Amino acid sequence: MSAFANDTVIFVNTFVIGRLVPVLAAWMVLRSVIDWSEGYTPLASILCAMFLLAIPASAALLQSWNDGTRFGTAAVLEGAWTYTASRIMPIAAGLAVIGAVVNFAFGRPAIRLIGSAATFLTVSALWRLVVSMM
Amino acid sequence: MNFLTGITNLTSWMGNVIMPTLAALFFALGVLRYAHGQAHTYAPWAGFLCLMVSGVLRGIEKFAAQAAWNNPDLVWITLRGMVNWTCNVFLPVYAVLQLLHGVMLYAGIGHRIYAGGAWMRHFSAAALCLVLSGLLRLAEWFIAQGLGGIS
Numbered sequence: 665m666s667a668f669a670n671d672t673v674i675f676v677n678t679f680v681i682g683r684l685v686p687v688l689a690a691w692m693v694l695r696s697v698i699d700w701s702e703g704y705t706p707l708a709s710i711l712c713a714m715f716l717l718a719i720p721a722s723a724a725l726l727q728s729w730n731d732g733t734r735f736g737t738a739a740v741l742e743g744a745w746t747y748t749a750s751r752i753m754p755i756a757a758g759l760a761v762i763g764a765v766v767n768f769a770f771g772r773p774a775i776r777l778i779g780s781a782a783t784f785l786t787v788s789a790l791w792r793l794v795v796s797m798m
Numbered sequence: 799m800n801f802l803t804g805i806t807n808l809t810s811w812m813g814n815v816i817m818p819t820l821a822a823l824f825f826a827l828g829v830l831r832y833a834h835g836q837a838h839t840y841a842p843w844a845g846f847l848c849l850m851v852s853g854v855l856r857g858i859e860k861f862a863a864q865a866a867w868n869n870p871d872l873v874w875i876t877l878r879g880m881v882n883w884t885c886n887v888f889l890p891v892y893a894v895l896q897l898l899h900g901v902m903l904y905a906g907i908g909h910r911i912y913a914g915g916a917w918m919r920h921f922s923a924a925a926l927c928l929v930l931s932g933l934l935r936l937a938e939w940f941i942a943q944g945l946g947g948i949s
Binding site: 714752 | 799800801802804805806808809810812813817820824840841843844847848851854855858859861862865867868869870871872873876877880
């Protein structure tokens with residue numbers, strides 16, 4: 665059984681993570697160009713490619729949030745929420761501002777994205793506000 | 799390689815490299831639309847906004863940092879800050895622009911002078927084509943002057 669587990673780890677690390685995932689990420693980059701040529705936003709495919717390339721780091725991050733107790737699942741979810749609200753959302757605010765400027769330049773609605781940027785920066789307070797209303 | 803580094807660099811690259819480069823394109827688009835007598839005012843504003851991406855984000859961050867991150871009132875305080883800035887900072891500046899626009903219209907600029915004679919629009923468009931680099935540098939200078947705030 666240990667030999668099977670060892671083979672699985674080697675398969676995942678060398679084939680899936682080492683070879684397959686970078687190729688899929690490269691295809692996602694190509695897809696972003698095709699999305700753009702069809703009039704869709706390329707951002708989703710670019711972020712997907714980045715997420716694929718970051719799978720090892722993301723897996724390590726998820727493992728670091730697991731406290732090893734019987735509440736490990738909730739701890740991982742709490743860690744993911746904190747990480748998303750405190751690290752990802754401020755960056756998303758920057759992307760929203762860029763999107764607002766691009767929308768303004770092409771005559772599309774932009775105020776909604778400016779409001780989104782402000783909301784991304786205050787998402788933790790929004791959570792606290794909802795809790796205080798309960 | 800981790801996801802946070804990736805999107806941080808993506809945002810920084812788009813905001814600090816691509817958008818200022820596109821600003822020149824929007825200024826050029828404004829000149830071209832002006833030369834053809836089409837609506838052109840939005841294009842230079844888009845160019846200015848392309849140069850101000852970081853500033854706009856820093857402004858919103860400033861509005862969103864008026865209270866602790868876990869203060870339930872932060873959403874209201876942020877909204878209040880944006881409304882306050884719009885009404886007390888942006889609108890007075892916009893009023894000056896409107897006064898200037900009104901004076902120019904009263905003097906016939908944009909009505910009796912250039913719109914009434916297409917020849918003048920083409921001459922001024924030619925001049926704008928030749929001074930576009932200078933205009934862009936002037937816009938960049940205005941943006942750079944704004945880094946220290948309005949004194």
